[in-house]
Structure formats: structure tokens, C-alpha cells
Amino acid sequence: MRFALLTGLLLASTIARADTPPANQPPGAGTAQGDLSLTIYTNDLALVQDVRRLDLPSGRARQDFADVSAAIRPETVGLSAPDATVVEQNFDYDLLSPTSLMQKSVGDMITLIRTTPMTGVETRERARVLAVNGGVVLQIGDRIEVLRDDGLPARVVFDRVPETLRARPTLSVMLDSRRAGTRPVTLSYLSNGLAWNADYVALFDEKSGSIDVQGWVTLRNSSGTSFVNAKTILVAGAVGSADDGERGINRRRTIRNAGTETAAHEQLGDFYLYPLAERTTIADKQTKQVSFLDVKGAPATSGYEFRSGWLQSSDQPASAASVLRFSNAAKGGVGDALPAGTVRVYMRDAHGEPQFVGENRIEHTPQGSQLAIRTGDAFDVKVKPTVVERTHVGGDHWRTTMRYTLTNARDRPVTVELIQGGLPWWWTDTRISSESLKSERRDADTSVWQVPVPANGSATVTATFETRF
């Protein structure tokens, strides 16, 4: 196992300065953001900590915080400043627009600039805004007029912008400072619009039975705000509680056996932390990927799976699913916990070029787990389930004989995991009275056979079920 988090720049980072914009920052992006730390969760949530150096006067003063996330959850804002207390926090979203400007000007004087048709002469008049209800009613001298009643364009010039109107939603805090002077002020809040997941590139070599896995952290910023030069920690875990029926808490279908190993990562409670090795700028509408895993030659096998529903019978065979199986144990596996994400599987074609063969999602997977990833349907491996005989034995007792015909058009033998699902699980006396191959009862409603199918050949499994349905 090799764990590489941005090793490339670690050497260079010894001669570092915290306040210099990084390489990928859009030039000229002036920002009011200070020393930023982002903790990003996988479920569209981030904790933003922003340490700004502010010159606070003594006594009460209002501080506006520009360049906070546009997707801020204002009720989560916390602020701390040395030798100062917070009197009140406001999140103002009374936005400056032509409408709000006109509405706030009721009673005030404005200037109208009109161009006389035909002559092109500009005239200026002062007017008082009497009302803005559906239209603008003005008093000009001793006349009362409605703006643009004549349909002619008129420039409206306001004297000033009302203080309460803002260009963007703005966080403002009233601070009571015991002394005047510059000091670091820590602003923290939760924001939506930032999320991450993992993306894996798995190159599978069928001959040697091994995979090379690269893991990438994929960060997405759709918050509407760029975060400049931020120290970033990614948390692999959902902070919503599974007890609350929080959405996005998925059952882990790709894990066959949950692992019990602890990965070599910093942990925060039950969550693994993936800190990025250097500060980075996450621009708005940006998707950013950073490598976090690069493993060569972990053992992997391909297999087949076919699930038949109860009493499923068909006259045409259906493809079995191709399944890629590997472990993320330290021994004989990828050797790391795997954050949730998409695994894209590639294989080399006859010319040695990697080709895409399917993808699937995995959930947060603890180290030491067995994974089974369905990549698609097998063209050459098929199963045809047939209900051969179904007899009403008496009462609620039924006897069902199933025949499964498995075919393999590949030039090598394969083993298909044949699953008969949907057995009537609410009766515990469901049983298989005879079968041509030993099955494993995985649970009350599932029986599983491991069926070897010869190269370019076929195999048949028959089984008789005694059920109450």
C-alpha cells in the first residue's frame, strides 16, 4: 500500500508564506476573506472558518463581513474576537435593486432627465416620490404626475443609496470592543454548496487477477462564492444522523463483509479526515480533484452473479452481471478505508489501450472489507430460469421445481453465483427438498449456488422448493 497525498509539493512547501495566493487563483480576485479553513463533508455541507484581521474601534461598532459564502446558513454563524463581545448578528438580505431603490425613496427627492423628442434637448426636473404602488407617482413642483405616463423614456437619478440596501446578502455583526486596535477575528459558519466524494480509477487485469486503484478526491463548489487560499480538510462521513432518517444515508450494497481494520488516517470520532497537503483556492463552479490513493497490483477477481426472482421463468436467457471483487484489507487488498464515491473500472483491450468497462458507486467502506462491484452485464454468460413444475401439495403447501440453465460462450470456464431470491421468508419452514448442486442458504429468502460453467459450454441446476406460497 502506498498512500500519497500531494507528495509532489511537500518539499516546496517548506518555504511557504500563508498569505500568498496560490497558482490557480484567478488573477485580480480581491477578496475580504482572511485565513480560511474549510472542513467539507460529503453531504453538501461545509464548516467555514475565516480568521480576518480587523481594526476595531473602542465601544460599539458594526462590522460588515463581505465575501462570505453565498450559500451561508446564517443561523450557524459564530464570531469571536479578543477583547470584544458580540452584541448582535444580522444577516441582511434587503438587496439593492431598481425596485427597492424606488420603494425606499418614497418621500425623497429624485431627478428626472428627459430628452425632448424632435429637438433632443435634455431637461432636468426635481421630483418628490409620493408613492410606489404599481406605478411611480411623483410630485414635480405643484404638479402630480405618474412616471412615464407619456411613454417616453426618462432617466431617474437618485441622490443616494439607502444605507440598509446591499448589493449582496451581507453578514453584519455589532461588536462591543473594550479597546481600539487590530486583532484577529474568527468567523465560523456552515455553508451549503460545497461537497466532495471520491472517484476511483480501477484498472483491472483479468489475466494476473490484479487491479491498480487510483483514488481522487473530487470537490465541487456550487456555493456561488470562491474560497481563496483555504486550508482544506475533507471528512469522510455523513454528519446527518441515521436515526433521523436523514436522506443520503445509504445502505452499503457494495460491501460484502464490513471490515474491522482501522485505516492510517486521522480520525474525528467515527470519521476519517483527509486533509489536503497544501492550501488551495476553490473557485465558484469549480470541480477540483486531488489524488489520495495510488495502489498497484492489489488482488482482484472477476465473477458473475445472477439473481432470479421467485417463480421467474423465461423463454430467453438473460445476462448474468459481471462483478469485480476485491478487498481493501491491509493484507491482500487495497489497504485503505475507501470514502464513498464512484469506481470506474477499466480493462486493457487487445492493443493494450485501457477501455472503460463500467462503473458503480461505493459507500464509505471501512478498511478490511470485501467489495463486490457490479460493472455491467456479461455478454457471453447467461442464465435462463424455468419453473418446471409447481404443485399444490395441500393446504398452503406448494412444491416448486426450478431449472436454471447457465450458458458460457467464453473460452474459459466461469463460476456464476446463482441467487434465487424472493423465497417466502415469512415462513421459516421454506426448504429445498432436492437439488442438483449444494446450495447455501444466505438468509430466509435467498438461496445461493456457486455454479461452475465450462468454457463454451453450459450447466444446469435443478432444485425443488417446499414453500408455503
Added chain:
Amino acid sequence: MIGLAAILAAAAAPVISPAPEGIALTLYRAPWRGSENRMDLSNLGGFALVTETRTIAVPMGDAVIRFEGVADGIIPASAIVTGLPGGTIEKNRDARLLSPLSLVDGSLGREVTVRRIDRLTGRVREERATIIAVPVKGAGGVVMRTPEGIETWRCPGVPEKLVYDRVPSGLSAKPVLSVTTHSQRASRVRVTLAYLSTGFDWNATYVATLPRGDSDTLNLFAWASLANANGQSFPGARVQIVAGRLERRTDREIVAAAAKLELHCFRLGTTSSDLPVIGPYVHIQSEDLGRFPEIVVTGMRRSASPAILAAAPPAPPPPPPLSPENLGDLKLYRLPEPVTILPNAQKQVALIAQPKVRFEKVYRIKLGRWDNDQEIPAAIILRFRNTEQEGAGVPLPSGTTSLYQEGEIGRLLVGLGKIGDTAKGDQARIAAGTSSQVSARQRAGGADRHITLSNANPFPVRVEVTIGNPGEKDFRQTSAPLARVDGVQTWRVTVPANKTVSLDYGPPSS
């Protein structure tokens, strides 16, 4: 903690790789499109693996390399860059697009020029203004500070335009894919950029032709239709297509669509207007930028579209078919020579050509015990085992089939159907229409049933009647033996020319 090299790179312009030198495209079928469905050219559901080779002059130290000319449908999270001597430190995809809205939005707090033209005299007057408010989430308008005071742009109805000094930083015409790398020394390197892209699809279209007269073989030919809905052209691309269904998951992407610039003015009702009726807003909308243009199909030799089938010209000598190779559990077909795939275009290549496939013609009727007193027409199918002995024996990717009969009056369409992914050795079926000449009628007599099969053709036909459900107990007192096919009791019988035959059967034994 920023590397010194990074600071230097910040000053240097990114290295731009304008276009690939070599392209390989592997097309995949839409995973959820049924085999009976044709491609939806206005919304292609398949995808492609695009593998590009590019030569890049990599400078020493940290550098940002911008890849231009990638497919519109790129799934950025799938991008893989190999061949950079210093590896990939970070991959970025920026989707802030230059548009009328982003231009005004990015100019908040900056100076612009307001230009007004006197309609009468043509006199141009300009003044500088600072933008102090822009539309937020589709509401509001532009407020600016001019030498006159605070003004609202184009509100109410003033003809004036904004002239910007520069494009705000971070905006681009198309989403930009870039990587940061760190090299020990400057060098020219050949890198490979591979990514998945949406906006592609392909489909197999089978054309089966029955020769003139009575024959037990047919000519099976298939086109592979390749479609590209991306705005990019892929000249001289090495093209592969992959048959089989792959798992795909939806990608959470940042949508790069440019929003419209909408300006909302204050209410402008007048004394002569009925206020609630007259629209309260002045809307000024920029062009709708996100629309997909219609796809134009060019260069089709022959369409498999059912609408014009009767008029289809005789088949040209088909080009040589492709031979499949195994790619894991999928089948990969390699086009023999590089081709150019144009934007919004469909291309057809010969996929399969099996001139003499031995088939069996069967009339099939499906009956339940309760389908009484109705004339049930037979479906005609041509059935063959997909083996070399039968003249086939190649993988048949799923697609639509059309069956033609060569005859006295030319080549006529006689059947339309579908074929699923069919491996070597599987049984394949080609639909040959529904017969109005061969039909079955079942009559009930208590628990007993009587089936009459009639054939109005001047030739005998082989009919298979499937009765009941799979696994059902044997029917009592059948007047002819029934076979069990796939668990279903099946009456196989040959009906002589212009004759009827019948079957009696009782209820299932218990």
C-alpha cells in the same frame, strides 16, 4: 503553505494545449435504452471514452496546463492525465461561463462606460459609472453610480448600453479543464488525456433479407450507427464501439449553463394602464444560450427507418464487417481505419455480414386457458441458433431488426422486431410480422378446451402453441402429445396447406 514555485507559476500564464493530435473514441450504447428503441438524436443517452494524445511544452517548476477542445459532454471527474513527468497535483474544471449575466455580475464594484445614442442626432454620449448592484438569483436589476447620481440601467426604458473594459477574471467561453503539475525541468512531453463524455450513442440495426423463392437461409447484415451530439469534431479518430450493457451511475456535475440576464425594473403602471393586468416588470432577456441545436443526419447510404422502407434501394455491396474482440465481459469492435466524426452527426459502418444463415420459420401462438372464443393470429418468427454450423456464430449486439423479402415486385419489408445481446450459441429470433392467414381459436366446454388452428396459406406451416403457465401440471386427456418448452406445455404441429387441425385438452391434473 504555498510553494515558492507555485508563486512563480501564479505569475506565469497557463500552458494551453489547444487541441489533441490523436484521438481514440470508444462508443458505448445507452445503458437503459431497450433494444427495441432507436437512438434519440436530440438526447443521446450513451457515452464514450475519449482518449486524446497531446504534445505539451511543460515548463520547469509548477505549471497549470489547460486542455482546450475537449468534448462538451466531458465528465470531469473521470479525466485521467498520464505522461506528465511531474504527475498531476490537482485537476480543475472551471464552469464559470462568460455570458451577459456573468459579465455584469463580475463587474460589481467596477467602473464601466454607459453609452447613450441620441436617436435624432446620432450623437453618442458616454459617461463612466460604477456598478453597485446586479441581479441576484434572477431578481433585481443593475444599479450604478453615475456623475449624475444613482441610476438604474435601462430602467425605465432608457436606451443605453454598458461597455465593459475587460472580461472579469475566471470566466471562459466553455468549461475549462486544467491540471497543475510540477516538473524538475522544462521538456516537451506527450501526454494522454482520457475521459468519459456524454452525448454519444450507437446502435445496431439489423437488416435480414430473404432471397427470392423458397429458402431456408437468409442474409443477415447489421449496421452500427454511431452518433455524436457534441459540438466537437473528432477528425481522424480511431473508433471502437463496445457492445453489452454497462453499469453507469448519474454524475453529480456542476451545470455550466449560463443563466439568463433578466432585468426587473420598478413597477411602471401609468394612469391609463390597468395595473394588475399590465406586466409589472420590464424584462430584457439575453439570447437563450443553452439550447441544443438540432442534429443533422448526413451521409446515410440507406436508412433503416421503417417509414421509407418500401422505397429502400437495393442493398449496395456491403463493406466488410467488423470482428469483435473480448473486453472483459463486453465485446469491442474496432473500425478498420481512422474516421472523422462530425458534430451533431450520425455515421454508419457495417457491423455484421452473414450471408447464409440457416433458419427455421415458426408460427407462434400464446394461449391461456381462458382465452376463449377469439381468433388469435400467429406471430411469425425466423429462429436460428447463433453458431457457425448454421451460418452465423458471431456475437449479435442488441438492436432493431427489419426483415425484407426479395420478390417479383422488388424488395419488401415483411417484419420489424428487436434482438437482445445474443452470444455465440444462443438462439436468436427475427420477427417476420403477424400472420392473418394462420390463427387459433379456443372454445371452452366445461373444464375441457378445444383448439382449432387454421391455415389459409397454400403451403403447410409449422405452428407452436404455448398453453398456460410455466410449471403448470400436465393437462389431462390431451388429444395430441404436448412438449414442455421452457416449462410451458407446447403443442407443436404442422398445419397442411389450406387446412385446419385441432387439439382437445382437459384441466391440469392435480
